[in-house]
Amino acid sequence: MTTSERSTNYRVIGTRPVRPDGVEKVTGKAQYGADVRLPGLLHGRILRSPHAHARIVAIDTSEAEKVPGVFAVVTHRDFPAARDVVQELGESSVNAMELSDNILASKKALYRGHAVAAVAATSPHIAEEALSKIRVEYQVLPTVLDVRDAMREDAPLLNETRFTKELGGARSEKPSNIASHIRFQGGNADDAIAGADVVIEREYRTKMVHQGYIEPHNATASWNADGTVTIWTSTQGAFSVRGQVAEILRHPISSIRVIPMEIGGGFGGKLPIYLDPVAALLSKKSGRPVKVLMSRTDVFEGSGPTSGTWIKIKLGVKDGKIAGVKAELAYEAGAYPGSPVGAGSMTMLAPYAIDNFQVDGYDVCLNKPKVAAYRAPGSPAAAFALEQALDEAARAIGADPLQFRLDNSAREGVRMVTGAPLAKVGHEECVQAILDSPHYKSPIEGPYRGRGVASGYWFNGGMQSSVTAAVNPDGTVNLIEGSTDIGGSRASLSMQLAETLGIRYEDVHATVVDTDSVGHNDVTGGSRTTFASGLAVYEAGMDIRRQMRERAAREWNVPADQVEYEDGRITWSDGAGNSRETSFAEQARTAPQKGGPIVGKASLSARGVGGAYGTHLVDVEVDPDTGKVTILRYTAAQDVGTAIHPSYVEGQIQGAVAQGVGWALNEEYYFDDNGRMLNASFLDYRMPTTLDLPMIDTILVEVPNPGHPYGVRGVGEVPIVPPLAAVANAIADATGKRFTELPISPRRLVEELHGLA
């Protein structure tokens, strides 16, 4: 279903052409990183720390090096000294020293699974045998695994020289695992809450969860005699891999070529790098190409999940309005600083107009893997807390939960907690769409059945994009771009180019090329690609239109600014009966004779980003004996700007809801006291399957983004924000019990419902 304020004049935008990569993916023909085969290829394997916190006293690789078939062994000593500089990765940033230390530990192993050495050998089995011969002397240290424990003054310190940094520049007196503290403040929250009719005060917890992409991390590197290195890898950003590898190996950027393979999911987890510099060093040492693959256990233990969190909220309501909110958010960063607590703090209140607030965020290090981005990083946990508190407040004053959200909704001009005013946004429209939906108008009846709603926000991103569009004599166009296609961007970019040029979608062929073959592109992250690379595609299309108009004007001997381009037709008229006409196809065909190739180009840093909202509605049934929660019906409304390819947009929403339901009901990193993850396989780490979910209904609310010629907003991240809270609110409705800790697993439900906790 779609409700729309957008232009209806589009010819290509809003249609649903067949996806270009579908058949190759389902038949196994598509080439992923693990499929790379090269002459003389060696197999790399990584040795990982069995301890969650240990000083590395010594590493002896001499026996491993003697194993026949072993060509190279590397440890942190093989890395050049890293610099203390920060690299931007879109929705995350990384300090080069810490990145280097995370890829191969130097002084300390900070979590179980932390890489300490790597081997390249003629077969994976020989490589694994060699790993078993590496002697690492560890001095095991006490671990800290809970975010609140890690904040205590007597907690074991991961880094004795880390102090808490304030945004204001101050730092703590004593070393701490709290890497930073931020605060947002407006009005007077204490006074507003003191004067409220209803006050809700609660603590909420969410667990560390993994993105769960199907394809494990991989990297193949070939170090060439001239000092250049080629890397084949699965990544959300080939250019960011190149930049990170250049920084870690202190190698010129131009000497590194990164070839992005098809990607089997990322969700933010394939923004940082883990294997690429290791494969490159192994190749340099061995003189052979080297491929390194992670196992699923490696992915769980040694890549970047998202933070477990502790959030405390105190919220006051007066006369049906949110009078004030005080919130504290503590997010696990993992082994090194950099949790998404800033984003969580900034998005938590974004759907609402709230004058009085104080939001404090803490970025906390502990002995778990360093977190990476995961779809709207930081926002789902914040919404889990706030949207439950709002649900309780609405119940307390007897308000309809959607009407309560509508009455308090943010809109254009409302300031976010950062002070930044919102541009044109569509939260009210989303709430209204759910209010008007057949689902909301249908009754929910029966014992242990309940209904929940929740809203959520994500900023979306802009950043840098470059594209080239080459016109062929037969009227087709090759679109050369550098944004990993993770959610259908080859289609959504081709459609925007076809719309701009007034040609058929089928006449545009998009290819994601390597870092030597197109200008810089930032990562596919922050839901930015269809927006920002789309903006570049539009500009490249306009460049082609300009060149064609100028050629026609020269031929007709008329001023170029009097020549019009519309729907692939190029026309001139003097208004006195004289007119000329040519077409895109004609100009393409005659280009070799009329001035040579026509190539459109654009490189830009995109402005005009449109943030976006979603509101979700879910019905659940709880089995009080087994604790199983069945999702009966789910409807998600989202402000999608303009849905370029509606099927992909619906797919983004459905996929994110599935991940959110898993996060709410089952998924968690389950650790023993020593920091060992006990469920590091998909057998024990329970993600929802198609059998666990009904069809997810979507309502595409189109409030065009004024910052984009076609009104595009990012769509991929918003829909994972509301599900955690929506499901929890539905379970509260079904059972009369408020669950403030995730996951709401069968065990936790049964314990709570039968007083066994």
Place this chain on the structure above:
Amino acid sequence: MTLVYIPAPLRDMCGGVATLQIEAPTLDALLRALDVRCPGFYARVVEGGRVRPELAVAIDGEAATYPLSEPMSHVRDVSIIPAIGGGAGIEDTEIARRYPRTGQRRDRWFAEPPMGPHVLGLVEHLSREMELKAGTRVLDLGCGRATSSMFLAEEFGVETWATDLYAPT
């Protein structure tokens, strides 16, 4: 005139106010004008000719990577916010981790060496190879501002003799 929204942690520098009206042609000029009203503000936001990586500037609601030369004449609204991907504590981490004695130095003379690689880090590195104790005599030839000599004297109680052709002005 641009309305500048001061982030809560920096309001103490600005007499507690949350917003200020500033007129300036560029982002750099705006931050410098703020520094006059809120001494120390500029250095908190700008480092090495750019907005610090852990921060972002939102101009009329849009947070992005803006150059300091960004024109401000038509801007109504500016907020300084933490970077979306931020949270990474980066200041001094390398020095502090590798060279704890150096990392503890807070006074400007030591914390901001005037040029090149961190001189104290190098001295501390070398000091681990020597047996320095109270009474040891150290000759610091080509001492510059004699930072190394002061550091060694304070940290190890050694007696230092320092000389240079260069005289600090």
